[in-house]
Amino acid sequence: MQIAGTASRISITVIGISLYSQETTMALWTPSQNLSVVFSPPANGSEARMRGMWRSRDSVMVRTASSEVSSSAGGEVAAYEEGQLERPNWVGETPLSRLVGAIISFKPLYSVLKLGARQVLISTAEKKNIPWREMTIEILESDVYKEMESIENPSLVYPDYYLNPFHAYDEGNLSWLAAAEAEAATMSMVRRAIPDASSLEEANKIVRGNWLQAIERHHLQYSGSTIRDILDVGWSIGVSTRYLADKFPSAKVTGLDLSPYFLSVAQYKEKKRASRKKPINWVHANGEDTGLPSKSFDLVSMAYVLHECPARAIVGLVREAFRLLRPGGTIALTDNSPKSKVLQELSPVLFTLMKSTEPFLDEYYLTDLEGKMREAGFVNVTTVLTDRRHRTVTGTVPLL
Numbered sequence: 001m002q003i004a005g006t007a008s009r010i011s012i013t014v015i016g017i018s019l020y021s022q023e024t025t026m027a028l029w030t031p032s033q034n035l036s037v038v039f040s041p042p043a044n045g046s047e048a049r050m051r052g053m054w055r056s057r058d059s060v061m062v063r064t065a066s067s068e069v070s071s072s073a074g075g076e077v078a079a080y081e082e083g084q085l086e087r088p089n090w091v092g093e094t095p096l097s098r099l100v101g102a103i104i105s106f107k108p109l110y111s112v113l114k115l116g117a118r119q120v121l122i123s124t125a126e127k128k129n130i131p132w133r134e135m136t137i138e139i140l141e142s143d144v145y146k147e148m149e150s151i152e153n154p155s156l157v158y159p160d161y162y163l164n165p166f167h168a169y170d171e172g173n174l175s176w177l178a179a180a181e182a183e184a185a186t187m188s189m190v191r192r193a194i195p196d197a198s199s200l201e202e203a204n205k206i207v208r209g210n211w212l213q214a215i216e217r218h219h220l221q222y223s224g225s226t227i228r229d230i231l232d233v234g235w236s237i238g239v240s241t242r243y244l245a246d247k248f249p250s251a252k253v254t255g256l257d258l259s260p261y262f263l264s265v266a267q268y269k270e271k272k273r274a275s276r277k278k279p280i281n282w283v284h285a286n287g288e289d290t291g292l293p294s295k296s297f298d299l300v301s302m303a304y305v306l307h308e309c310p311a312r313a314i315v316g317l318v319r320e321a322f323r324l325l326r327p328g329g330t331i332a333l334t335d336n337s338p339k340s341k342v343l344q345e346l347s348p349v350l351f352t353l354m355k356s357t358e359p360f361l362d363e364y365y366l367t368d369l370e371g372k373m374r375e376a377g378f379v380n381v382t383t384v385l386t387d388r389r390h391r392t393v394t395g396t397v398p399l400l
Helices: 095-105 107-127 132-140 144-151 176-193 200-222 239-247 260-272 311-324 348-357 361-366 369-376
Strands: 002-005 010-013 017-020 025-029 036-040 229-233 252-257 281-284 297-303 325-336 379-385 390-396
Touching: 095 107, 095 348, 107 132, 107 176, 107 348, 132 176, 144 176, 144 260, 176 200, 176 260, 200 239, 200 297, 200 325, 200 379, 200 390, 229 239, 229 311, 239 252, 239 297, 252 260, 260 281, 297 311, 311 325, 311 361, 311 369, 325 361, 325 369, 348 361, 369 379, 369 390
Parallel strands: 229 252, 229 297, 252 281, 297 325
Antiparallel strands: 002 010, 010 017, 017 025, 025 036, 325 390, 379 390
């Protein structure tokens, strides 16, 4: 079968997909289990941006900056290498970004990309000894469904952007499958961030440890007050929230999310662990309009949330955090870093797959996050790479 279009110069065959332009040639080969890519860079000196890419029908390989696994004991966050650009060249209005956008907007190809992205996530996890399928089945065959009644706020109106398909799920985060797979996906993310780690536990010590140390150091430096109340916004199934609760055991911790499915899994999993002196409070609400009292928290955290939001939602989330924090309170935002050398050097097949499942990725990378925080009223805005892929941006509500 072959489809051709002269306007967009797209040709599709039964064994592959190619898109041609005057500047770039990209081919995505998508068999049942594996992916490969052929990319011919423009003849304008940009070959350097594409180095480190191989074509292979057995694997997808990405060359990244070499680094050694190192702990950040002693209270210092390890230093990670930044790329030469302000953001990856596959976002915004660059020729490469427009090409990827054209590929994703072609619906038959989008379906293939979505399937490919899902296969890459699962196979990557299982190659790292993360039992993705087993973990998913365990949740789906459990009594987790009974938690929904006590969690869901039936009067909540979802923002329009939240109803979009993403993460290769047609229903986005509003599905049991997405909720059941969330923990395995989070584990896989951590392993990708620290590929040289010998185990998931070691990778978590670096990714989560550096993040928590960045928060603690910022709060001690600019506030010094005790962290008594914590709000974790967009916490998915509560992984980041549990880390915060363990780090600050004397604090009252609240986890807030838009998905009642994710909250149900979070509550189900929390019930299965040893009880806490101060149980986590669960709230089904919109992080842009939480309905929680003003000046009621010392720390508001958002972990891996903002890249899933359009720019207007990012602004809304930051402003609501400012309202919720007490004077001297700390905001902590951790997510993909536009300046990450690893992300700037992703191979074309990987960043195409990633953008196919993250509809607001461009808006996130193009948003001046630090600037939006200052506009909301935050001071002492500080950004640090807390691993090779992610940054933690912290800020303070001015003292009275």
